[in-house]
Amino acid sequence: MKNSRLSFVAFLMLCFLSATINAQDIQVKGIVKGKSDSMIEILSGANVYIKGTTIATSTNKRGEFTFPRKLKAGDVLVFSFLGYLKKQVRIRPNSTYLNVILEEDDNEILGAPMSAKRFKSKRNKQK
Amino acid sequence: MRILGLTLFLWITYSVSAQQSDFKDFNFKKVDFVAKNYKAKRLYDLNNITYNLTKDFDTEVEKFRAIFIWITHNISNDYKLYAKNSRKRKRFKDDSIKLEEWNSKFKKIIFKKLIRKKRTICTGYAYLLKEMSDVIGVKAEIVHGFGKTAEVDVEKLEDPNHSWNVVNLNGKWYLCDPTWAAGISYPDKGKFVFSFNDGLFLTDPNLFIYNHFPIYEQYTLLPKPPSLKEFAHFPLLYSDSYTLLESHIAPKEMHQEIVQNDVFQFEYKLASAVKIEDQAFKLVTVSSVMEKTYKPEVSMNGQQVILKHQFKRRGFYDVHIYMNDSIIASYTFNIKKAP
Numbered sequence: 001m002k003n004s005r006l007s008f009v010a011f012l013m014l015c016f017l018s019a020t021i022n023a024q025d026i027q028v029k030g031i032v033k034g035k036s037d038s039m040i041e042i043l044s045g046a047n048v049y050i051k052g053t054t055i056a057t058s059t060n061k062r063g064e065f066t067f068p069r070k071l072k073a074g075d076v077l078v079f080s081f082l083g084y085l086k087k088q089v090r091i092r093p094n095s096t097y098l099n100v101i102l103e104e105d106d107n108e109i110l111g112a113p114m115s116a117k118r119f120k121s122k123r124n125k126q127k
Numbered sequence: 128m129r130i131l132g133l134t135l136f137l138w139i140t141y142s143v144s145a146q147q148s149d150f151k152d153f154n155f156k157k158v159d160f161v162a163k164n165y166k167a168k169r170l171y172d173l174n175n176i177t178y179n180l181t182k183d184f185d186t187e188v189e190k191f192r193a194i195f196i197w198i199t200h201n202i203s204n205d206y207k208l209y210a211k212n213s214r215k216r217k218r219f220k221d222d223s224i225k226l227e228e229w230n231s232k233f234k235k236i237i238f239k240k241l242i243r244k245k246r247t248i249c250t251g252y253a254y255l256l257k258e259m260s261d262v263i264g265v266k267a268e269i270v271h272g273f274g275k276t277a278e279v280d281v282e283k284l285e286d287p288n289h290s291w292n293v294v295n296l297n298g299k300w301y302l303c304d305p306t307w308a309a310g311i312s313y314p315d316k317g318k319f320v321f322s323f324n325d326g327l328f329l330t331d332p333n334l335f336i337y338n339h340f341p342i343y344e345q346y347t348l349l350p351k352p353p354s355l356k357e358f359a360h361f362p363l364l365y366s367d368s369y370t371l372l373e374s375h376i377a378p379k380e381m382h383q384e385i386v387q388n389d390v391f392q393f394e395y396k397l398a399s400a401v402k403i404e405d406q407a408f409k410l411v412t413v414s415s416v417m418e419k420t421y422k423p424e425v426s427m428n429g430q431q432v433i434l435k436h437q438f439k440r441r442g443f444y445d446v447h448i449y450m451n452d453s454i455i456a457s458y459t460f461n462i463k464k465a466p
Contacts, residue, residue: 036234038228045171045242054178056172056175058172082238083237083238104231105254107234107250108250108287109233111208111248111249112209112274113307113311114310115314116313116366117278118447118454118457119447
């Protein structure tokens with residue numbers, strides 16, 4: 001009897017506690033997409049982290065994420081994916097679902113590998 | 128605007144020589160050990176990878192070194208991707224819309240490969256170095272330009288073919304080439320072999336310019352950058368030149384016109400830790416019919432080396448200089464009859 005009353009009080013306290021946490025902390029979810037000239041696509045495996053920390057998560061196959069830690073208004077989340085420009089988002093009290101679009105980085109793709117070949121002048125080849 | 132800003136910045140921070148020796152008081156042994164042993168299967172979580180890789184080090188140069196070592200020991204060069212890209216770029220050369228479309232499509236392929244398979248081509252290396260540097264708060268830029276290797280036809284330098292980086296450490300800009308530092312590609316066998324070249328980390332701009340001509344000249348980090356034409360006519364240096372040489376002094380041009388029986392002089396400065404015995408210098412001449420190996424006359428003064436050779440036969444030759452069995456430079460000689 002005494003035991004059940006105790007657990008009831010504990011239950012009440014828990015309710016109260018989680019209510020106060022909810023008032024301050026924001027559970028952030030969202031989706032990350034990438035935008036290029038031709039299309040917008042879902043980015044799976046995009047990196048999401050609190051700026052200046054290693055507290056992070058990444059997006060799933062559908063481009064969605066649920067940040068593992070509750071955030072406070074004013075925290076800054078960084079979204080990154082190789083080949084796209086990073087984006088920072090400041091968390092507001094109502095930022096529970098973020099729709100983030102990363103712009104494709106404007107870059108030419110080039111690459112001459114270093115080979116072990118020795119130079120041979122054209123004149124030699126022609127002869 | 129960004130370029131202008133950088134120009135201005137380079138102008139202000141430029142000092143005569145910028146190179147690895149600025150950091151000679153640093154011992155990179157520990158950094159290299161940690162970086163070589165750091166494992167990451169995929170690159171999705173670049174922020175954490177970079178943080179964990181560099182967390183044991185305090186200075187910018189050590190953190191940057193850890194990133195450079197990690198990239199050059201983990202990211203392999205994908206020759207097939209390179210070949211495919213150069214084919215397409217050539218085909219769409221005069222069609223800017225198609226070229227742009229291809230570039231956009233190719234970008235996606237490139238970054239997927241890089242993230243999932245840790246394979247890429249030059250721009251991928253340069254991009255990754257820039258991104259990881261960004262995580263530790265070090266400013267690095269990607270540089271596009273002409274990379275000169277034995278396989279590049281210098282008479283046809285029209286389209287940039289290579290990417291590398293400039294990095295700002297303690298307020299000063301330095302050059303590095305993560306692609307070429309990672310290893311050697313064997314196009315015929317479609318294979319890449321990791322073989323780290325320390326000479327391409329914070330390289331002296333005076334040496335770097337022999338194989339790297341940036342689209343924007345301020346990225347040479349030289350007070351008087353050469354023209355593209357001058358660059359095309361520089362002697363051809365190789366990967367090992369960067370570990371063995373501190374500077375290439377003479378001749379200034381790849382092609383030489385001389386008279387039969389002239390004694391010709393080659394001059395180099397060896398890198399500070401390099402010791403080479405007299406007999407380890409070789410001069411190889413290649414004509415259309417045969418190859419001959421000679422021992423040049425060697426005179427050394429500290430790290431300064433002068434090689435002399437008398438060209439006794441007329442004709443057109445490719446001339447290669449070897450040190451310790453590594454090829455370090457190629458020239459062409461036209462040897463004419465004495466008037």
